[in-house]
Amino acid sequence: MLRYALNRILLLLLTLLGVLVITFIISRVLPGSPVEMMLGSRPTPEQIEAARIALGLDQPIWVQFFAYLRDVLSGDFGTSLRTGQSVISDIGARFAATAELVTVGFALALAIGIPLGIHSAVKPNAISDHAARSVSVIGLALPVFFLGLLFQLVFHGQLGWLPLQGRIDGDVMLDTPFDPVTGFFLIDTLLAGNLTAFGSALAHLALPVLTLAAATTASVMRVTRNNMIEVMSQDHIKTVIAYGLPTEKVHYRYALRAALVPLLTVFGLIYGYMLGGSVIVEYVFDWPGIGGYAVNSVITNDFPAVTGVTLVLATAYLTVNLAVDLLYQVVDPRLRVS
Amino acid sequence: MTSRGFISRALASALVIALSLTAAVSSVRADTLVYALYDDIKDWDPAVAFSLEAILLRNVYEPLVRYAALEPGDPSDTPPIEGVLATNWQVSDDALTWTFTLRDGVTFHDGTPLNAAAAKASLDRTIALGQGAAFIWDGVEEITAPDDTTLVIRASRPIPIDLIASAQYGAYIYSPTAAENGTDWFNQGNASGTGPYTVAGWTRGQQIVLEQNPDYWRTWEEGQFKRVIMKVVAEAATQAQLIRSGGADFVTLLPVDLLQRLKNDADITVDLAPSWINTQALINTKKYPTDDINFRRALTHAWDYASIATEIYQGTADVARGPVPATMWGHNPDLPAPAFDLEEAKRLVEASGIPPRDRKISAAYVGTAAEVTNSLLVFQAYLATIGVELQLRPGPWGKIWDDAKNLRTAPNMQVLSWWPTYPTPADWLQGMYRTEDPTLFNLAHYSNEEFDALVDQARALESTDRQAAIDLYARAQQILVDDAVAIFFADVSARYVHRSDIEGVEKNPAYVGVDFYSLRRRQP
Numbered sequence: 001m002l003r004y005a006l007n008r009i010l011l012l013l014l015t016l017l018g019v020l021v022i023t024f025i026i027s028r029v030l031p032g033s034p035v036e037m038m039l040g041s042r043p044t045p046e047q048i049e050a051a052r053i054a055l056g057l058d059q060p061i062w063v064q065f066f067a068y069l070r071d072v073l074s075g076d077f078g079t080s081l082r083t084g085q086s087v088i089s090d091i092g093a094r095f096a097a098t099a100e101l102v103t104v105g106f107a108l109a110l111a112i113g114i115p116l117g118i119h120s121a122v123k124p125n126a127i128s129d130h131a132a133r134s135v136s137v138i139g140l141a142l143p144v145f146f147l148g149l150l151f152q153l154v155f156h157g158q159l160g161w162l163p164l165q166g167r168i169d170g171d172v173m174l175d176t177p178f179d180p181v182t183g184f185f186l187i188d189t190l191l192a193g194n195l196t197a198f199g200s201a202l203a204h205l206a207l208p209v210l211t212l213a214a215a216t217t218a219s220v221m222r223v224t225r226n227n228m229i230e231v232m233s234q235d236h237i238k239t240v241i242a243y244g245l246p247t248e249k250v251h252y253r254y255a256l257r258a259a260l261v262p263l264l265t266v267f268g269l270i271y272g273y274m275l276g277g278s279v280i281v282e283y284v285f286d287w288p289g290i291g292g293y294a295v296n297s298v299i300t301n302d303f304p305a306v307t308g309v310t311l312v313l314a315t316a317y318l319t320v321n322l323a324v325d326l327l328y329q330v331v332d333p334r335l336r337v338s
Numbered sequence: 339m340t341s342r343g344f345i346s347r348a349l350a351s352a353l354v355i356a357l358s359l360t361a362a363v364s365s366v367r368a369d370t371l372v373y374a375l376y377d378d379i380k381d382w383d384p385a386v387a388f389s390l391e392a393i394l395l396r397n398v399y400e401p402l403v404r405y406a407a408l409e410p411g412d413p414s415d416t417p418p419i420e421g422v423l424a425t426n427w428q429v430s431d432d433a434l435t436w437t438f439t440l441r442d443g444v445t446f447h448d449g450t451p452l453n454a455a456a457a458k459a460s461l462d463r464t465i466a467l468g469q470g471a472a473f474i475w476d477g478v479e480e481i482t483a484p485d486d487t488t489l490v491i492r493a494s495r496p497i498p499i500d501l502i503a504s505a506q507y508g509a510y511i512y513s514p515t516a517a518e519n520g521t522d523w524f525n526q527g528n529a530s531g532t533g534p535y536t537v538a539g540w541t542r543g544q545q546i547v548l549e550q551n552p553d554y555w556r557t558w559e560e561g562q563f564k565r566v567i568m569k570v571v572a573e574a575a576t577q578a579q580l581i582r583s584g585g586a587d588f589v590t591l592l593p594v595d596l597l598q599r600l601k602n603d604a605d606i607t608v609d610l611a612p613s614w615i616n617t618q619a620l621i622n623t624k625k626y627p628t629d630d631i632n633f634r635r636a637l638t639h640a641w642d643y644a645s646i647a648t649e650i651y652q653g654t655a656d657v658a659r660g661p662v663p664a665t666m667w668g669h670n671p672d673l674p675a676p677a678f679d680l681e682e683a684k685r686l687v688e689a690s691g692i693p694p695r696d697r698k699i700s701a702a703y704v705g706t707a708a709e710v711t712n713s714l715l716v717f718q719a720y721l722a723t724i725g726v727e728l729q730l731r732p733g734p735w736g737k738i739w740d741d742a743k744n745l746r747t748a749p750n751m752q753v754l755s756w757w758p759t760y761p762t763p764a765d766w767l768q769g770m771y772r773t774e775d776p777t778l779f780n781l782a783h784y785s786n787e788e789f790d791a792l793v794d795q796a797r798a799l800e801s802t803d804r805q806a807a808i809d810l811y812a813r814a815q816q817i818l819v820d821d822a823v824a825i826f827f828a829d830v831s832a833r834y835v836h837r838s839d840i841e842g843v844e845k846n847p848a849y850v851g852v853d854f855y856s857l858r859r860r861q862p
Binding site: 034039042044045047048049082083085090093094149152154156157162163164165166169170171173174223283285286290292293299300301307 | 380541543547565570647734769779
């Protein structure tokens with residue numbers, strides 16, 4: 001087990017090095033000068049030249065690469081040309097926002113998607129199955145930005161129930177401050193015993209989470225359904241049904257458990273994908289997360305930020321998948337024996 | 339309780355909590371102004387900032403003097419400069435020494451008193467850093483502070499220090515005590531000016547909160563905003579919804595079609611006012627086939643000026659006359675109105691002698707500007723009718739600017755929006771058209787000794803004989819029109835979009851954004 005984990009971590013590091021090389025090269029050979037981004041609207045030739053030298057852009061690309069590698073290994077991802085802040089602190093400020101959004105959205109998607117999938121699987125072709133599948137098709141087919149705008153129009157524009165954008169109310173944040181311990185506002189506000197801020201954070205989270213969960217729920221439901229149908233037709237399930245065990249117990253205790261191993265892989269991939277793929281939701285709701293940061297960095301050719309954010313997202317994605325692989329050992333007793 | 343029962347109950351109660359809290363969440367306090375920005379502030383150091391930061395800085399910092407807003411239709415030949423931190427100023431006969439008398443009893447937000455030594459330290463630092471817009475002070479030889487209220491700026495050649503000191507970038511006076519902490523300190527969201535608002539908090543990528551400066555040298559009255567929240571809202575549709583619902587009092591990023599829709603809402607005021615931003619399509623004077631003057635002139639006649647201003651800009655821009663906006667002092671009002679005349683264009687193309695197979699040109703522009711894209715599509719269609727093929731090359735600014743500077747990769751036409759760093763026609767004439775080596779913003783790659791000489795002479799006369807300068811600038815503008823170095827097509831209007839209960843919005847072309855101090859909320 002330990003050896004397996006070590007092997008996987010080594011592989012992860014090698015993959016990251018590959019990611020680093022590729023993003024470094026792509027961001028450096030892209031046409032266009034990033035210098036102007038740094039210098040505001042009307043730089044002088046002297047300022048441009050000074051900035052090029054300061055950024056090391058006058059050096060050969062391999063010199064730039066090794067300098068960058070050295071910095072990254074010592075934990076320095078450079079300074080963002082667009083925000084003027086250190087890339088690490090930029091990412092730090094935004095990563096928790098994305099993680100909170102994605103985690104809550106993912107939990108909601110699982111909470112709805114798995115029971116729905118099981119329900120569809122045990123009553124295939126019933127009306128409720130068709131209904132659930134139709135809804136899931138709609139969830140998958142509706143573009144996320146459209147759904148987000150629709151929710152905004154209905155719940156903010158028409159009903160006035162929920163806030164339109166942002167992560168927390170400006171006044172609340174200022175009048176009842178709380179310490180950013182975990183970066184998850186829901187947790188931090190509760191730790192501080194600050195219910196006003198908790199309510200504001202929760203209300204702001206509602207629409208982006210719903211939007212994000214809508215598409216994901218559909219995927220979760222369909223995968224669960226397919227796997228459950230397969231498991232339900234197997235002999236050991238037929239046996240427990242024949243023994244007359246309660247239906248709930250058969251579905252959740254025996255069938256779901258057997259279906260869980262392939263599901264875990266998919267869920268791991270979905271979660272990892274959501275971390276980088278929540279860009280559109282973040283954009284529509286002005287969620288100050290990592291996705292929007294990545295997109296803006298790419299658009300403005302802010303190469304230190306692009307490389308930094310790619311590395312962080314790749315690390316997160318690979319870590320989630322590593323965690324899933326290790327979870328197999330927990331979920332599937334056969335793997336522990338071998 | 340089963341686990342499923344627990345989950346559904348938890349979800350239900352979460353929803354109830356969320357819904358019950360929303361009423362409190364979405365209301366804005368009457369004494370708070372919410373201003374939607376389209377991007378976060380990057381450079382907090384007033385010596386470095388050179389972009390949309392001006393929206394924030396103008397409310398936190400103050401310059402020595404400012405450009406006063408003009409009523410529409412006012413003659414603009416004499417720039418109306420008025421004192422802010424300076425109460426009085428004089429220029430010596432040789433136009434080299436400027437003496438400012440500073441306002442008494444002003445303190446910076448950190449408690450440091452404003453005196454001549456502080457102002458000197460602030461300007462000296464901006465000049466020494468040499469970043470952002472520091473170049474506006476080029477020609478300043480020495481700044482001295484003979485006593486607490488007297489600041490003397492000596493220049494090596496005549497330069498209009500009064501105009502320069504009114505710039506929206508690079509001319510703010512900040513606390514020397516604070517500045518000792520360096521640019522990094524500013525960039526953590528810190529500020530220390532003398533302005534009406536202090537920075538109370540910055541949440542990166544989300545919002546900046548300003549609060550009334552209790553020690554401000556002007557008096558506060560009932561009804562002025564106690565707090566201003568500058569919210570980062572990147573999406574235009576979200577900004578539109580936010581102002582509709584009252585979640586924002588001002589929005590800053592709206593495409594023209596949304597603007598037309600908001601106009602119909604009685605709760606929202608959409609005002610247009612002259613700005614000093616103009617947009618032109620520079621024509622490359624060195625690259626074949628636009629190096630031919632007849633060919634260039636033909637292009638200027640194939641542009642449907644009036645329709646583009648009314649249909650595409652939907653009235654948010656006026657047809658430009660020449661390179662300098664009509665409301666900037668020194669604009670030449672005698673320039674001929676540009677004429678859309680396809681017959682004439684066709685005749686000029688033939689007269690150019692460029693063979694039909696070579697009548698192909700390219701135009702580069704920032705791809706996100708819908709008005710520019712649509713204008714060029716119209717232009718492309720008209721050019722096709724006279725046998726000229728226009729290839730459109732949209733792109734991000736960083737890339738197209740890089741291409742345009744280099745003659746080998748430059749397009750035949752480059753669309754460029756421009757605004758001045760301080761109020762002078764020279765900003766356009768020198769910045770975009772004076773001979774440059776290497777090329778920076780002269781993206782028409784234009785070089786004309788007579789023009790260069792006129793601009794140089796006019797600049798030297800700006801502070802001593804403004805009328806003579808205006809005459810020289812007028813001749814320089816005529817030369818650019820005669821040489822067809824650009825299609826001057828849009829004097830863009832500033833858009834002030836706010837809730838209708840906001841009053842006191844000062845529309846000043848010299849500064850972006852609004853002066854929060856002058857705003858009030860009308861009580862229902």
